[in-house]
Amino acid sequence: MYLLWHTLETILAPEQSSFWVVLPLAQLVKEPTTDPVAIFLIILTIMLIAPLLVERLRLPGVIGLILAGVIVGPHGLGMLERDSTITLLGTVGLLFLMFLGGLETGLDDLKRNAGKAITFGLATFLLPMAIGTAAMLPLGYSLLASVLIASCFASHTLVALPLLNKLGIMRTPTVTATLGATLIVNVLALLVLAVVVKANEGNLTLSFWLFLIPSLVIYTLSVLWGVPRLGRWFFKRFGHDEGAEFTFVLAAVFVTSYLASLIEVEPIVGAFLAGVAITQIIPRLSPLMNRIQFIGNTLFVPFFLISVGMLVDPLLLIREPRSLVVAGAMIGAELISKFAAAAGSARGFGWPFANGMTMFGLSAAQAAATLAAITVAFDIGLVDELAVNGIIAMILVSCVLSPLIVSRWGGKMQEQVAMADDNAPLDSPLVALGKRVLVPVANPDTENNLLQLAIILTKRVQGTLLPLHVLADGNGPISASSRMTQRQLLDTAEDIAHAANITVETVGRIDDSVAWGVIRASQERDADLLICGWKGFSTYRENFFGGVIDNIVRSATIPVLIARFPQPIKNTRRIMFALFGKQAQAADVETTLDVASTLAEELKAPLHLLHITTSAYHGNYLASLLEGKEVLLQQLQGNPIKCVSATLQPDDLLIIIASTYRRGQSVLGRLPELIVSANWDSNIIVMKFPVS
Template identity: 35%
Template sequence: MSAPHGPAWEFLLLFVVVIGGPLLLERARVPGIIGLLLGGYAIGPNGFGWISQASDTLPDLGQLGLLYLMFVAGVELDLALLRTYRRSAVSFGLLTFAVPMVAGTAVGFTLGWSAPAAFLLGSLLASHTLIVYPLIRGGGLGTDPAVATAVGATVLTDTLALIVLAVVSGTTGSHASTWEVLVRLVAGFAVLAGFCFYTLPRAARWCFRRLGGERTVRYLVAIAGFLAAAVLAEVFGIEGIVGAFFAGLALNRLAPNEGRLMDRIDFFGAAVFIPVFLVSVGLILDPRVIAQPRTLGLAALFVVACMGGKVLAAWLAHALLRFTRPQAGVMFALTAPQAAATLASTTIGYQIGLFGTSVVNAVLVLILVSLVVSPIAGRRFMRTVPRPSPTDRPLGSRVVVAVSTVDPPAEVFRLAARIAAPDGGVVHPVLLRRESDPAHDAAAVTALESLANANGVDGAAAVVVDRSLAAGIAHAAAAHLATLVVAAGPMWSERAGVAPPAPVLEYRGEDGALLHAAASPDQVAEISRRAATPIDA
């Protein structure tokens, strides 16, 4: 007999930590991410030593998790909010990036660090992760202007932080001149942007339409997309996480937050890839280093620079952008958490030799402090922010396509997808049946989903049986919290005594469409613009 060893043993330890670490810490009301970091320490060379320093299995898989983490950060952002509140989002994004960036860079120079190390420290303190956003959104503030501004600002802050990371990592250890490196980086960013924002969405959309009937295909296309972007970035000397983040932004509209593709991305990320990365970071966690006065002093400086910078940026938003004090407090709570980009930059800074173990451990202390302070601040300030009206939901956020046959016109799905796309919304196909109609079968639902997938729709098909098609439309709209119903044909003619909870748009083929039910003049104009087909209201 011999002691356990090898990949199977390491993966067993990994998944025990992934399962048990967050559960144990969350019972003590400590964020689960800390449990993953501590679990990585426990099984690593600085803990019980069950995984040796020479092992490459978890660190290599952790690198994949790092790419996945940045991809998810890009694909989950609500770009519709950024478009709606772009002016305030850009202004606040510059504030919440510049203030901590300056403070962190000043700390680096005060400590006598080199310019690359100081700038990298400033950029990682300036970034943030929207860990508190689900809490704020769950409290009914998802569409509040201050919340939307902070969410939109994330695109700018994380992009700027990753650009600084790319420049620093590209110039560190390079034998080429600074100008040569900068030209290569500029060319690399141009090629990367062209691939991510032009080629990748078109290629993914083509794959979704041609091959998207299989449940796994869309997910695999998304994985291949961000890996291709990461490889392309590395060809030009840019860190792969920049390409992964850009790929997430590029595929953002193809993966609605409530769609099935996003469910798969979130599931595999939360279950495997992201926890593996966090556990791999925990492997270099060393309490003996954290307890040293130097590490604690660094951690104190990082906390003051980061938290102080975020507080000052939120206060400036209150003064310059005319948000209320509670709104500014919520903006601070949203932008204070340090996780994704912070960990990514710290890990890469350690790998290229700019940061030592004391800096890495001090940053982990900063992350712990930010993850404890942010939810507390969020709960404190969100109580006094007025809730937006529930009727303020975007027009295309939840679109129901109502059909009565399994082979409706393909254009009805494309029409719904065009209306939902600007809001990053999700489209739900619904097969309607009268109580007197023959029973449907599973093959009919599968066929309807395949047709919907081939025409740009990612929602799961459902079946509604009711006394009439109009009543089925009303119940389907209520069940899906629909903001608009697109009906394939004149189904609303049976509407006697039925009041729909959302406008109903009947598609009539080449003759255009007819809009029924309550819709404001602005909604009618917006539907007409997005539909690109004649609308009678």
């Protein structure tokens, strides 16, 4: 090895290879741009053009952003300097990238795939550590230096994460396990960095461990417990201000990231935990989630990818030929170890080869976390410049390969998911429910929650939202103020639907009465579901002569969902579907259960089915209905009102089916009103089906 090294040093010495070093590109631009407007213009131009160009070559757009960063950076054309501004924007992009990864990883998903995430996380950490250390020791590096360099191989950055959303495989068990493994491996790699630095300084004492481990545990639990509760309080108080909601999310990301740095943990760990915490309180199909993903994927994350490209110096390997050996060893060790960990884990889990390759592609990319670690090591003199050059070369190769691998093998995973959906049983009566959802809007205070509910049920089947406002003529002309109110309500509804990327058709109508306007609009617009707001009670006059809700429900030929939301729907922590007596044998239960399951999935809330009877129930209908579903069944005997009130918790969403009624009662029956009266601050949905 020494002879090989000496031969390379003699033959490829810098003074003998200087004729190789030509920088034709850098000569085109004498000074990097300093004008802030020009800098932002160049970056935005790259964001627009680079992905389009490489996608025409059937390459992922992520590669175009990285390569564009190489071209315009200080080692290319020299148009942009990687100064504090670019570093700031790149750091924001990295934190947002990790935040988006956490946002797509709910605690329930992590719990379901915890075993696989831990297994893959340990495998993709230990194998690179072992292989990397073994590869660096023969090159003359000390044990501490070899271990630290190997930790750079172990950590990874989810550069290809934006591709998963496009492929529609973000929430598959494979990706969830990989995201969980990312958290584990990055924490372990950063712990190795901290330990090696302290060992090199001779300060690896008991006090270091007594500070780091408890503080990390307390920090993690505090974020996962505190952020959701603070978010629910904030959304409850300021839920009508969309700008404040988005600002709160950004603040949560950067506060948790900064707090992580205070306990000597990388901020990216804090950003990921913030995503895991916040995803519990933001529905996946909500306008707020759509805004977060849109801003992140189109602005912040591209900043990070461009900044990574600006770090790469392609001519460095020519100027320092000896780094070819180091870079080759690093690249080989990193790719081999990551592939072995991913392929072995996927095989052990019984997953197809495409899943293993997708895991490999996601875990192969190295970027800022790796650079941060090697920079610290270089600053304290633990590694030399050759190691830094080799790490940069490894970053370039891994960042180009990662999107290519994910794009190809993730596409095969997408085909598997599509085939599974096609082969799924189509016996659910709710398959078409939500194609065209009519939502009468009349109260600005309740409009947002009703539309959020409609969006969840509509978007899953790519349906159309139909916001409706009816003006009753009352045998007289409609005032200008009434028309203006109608227009404002419908405009607000349209904005909310567009923010959630939902097809929307607003309906403004003048009719004899509000109730008949709603019924006629539902028939004319071919609606298959009607969602109405409800105050929670009815007067004696309404019971005898019929209120708006009563008249709508009596005349509707489609299912009617009556909702009352004293609390924001996004604050829901549990879905409680209550059945009473022989309702458990009704044909409409399965439809309502599908609605409840959809809401539970999108609101990331567990679904509980509460069956209340006055005597022992021995039917097998519920057991067969719940087979294969993640539903907790609880059977109680006694008074329905008392049973529901004793079981209902704050931030629960109660779903019931309207029962029969007698003249002089609300068309929904007495039970919903009695439940609301006993639980005034609880959200409730009442399903009413037309009599067949």
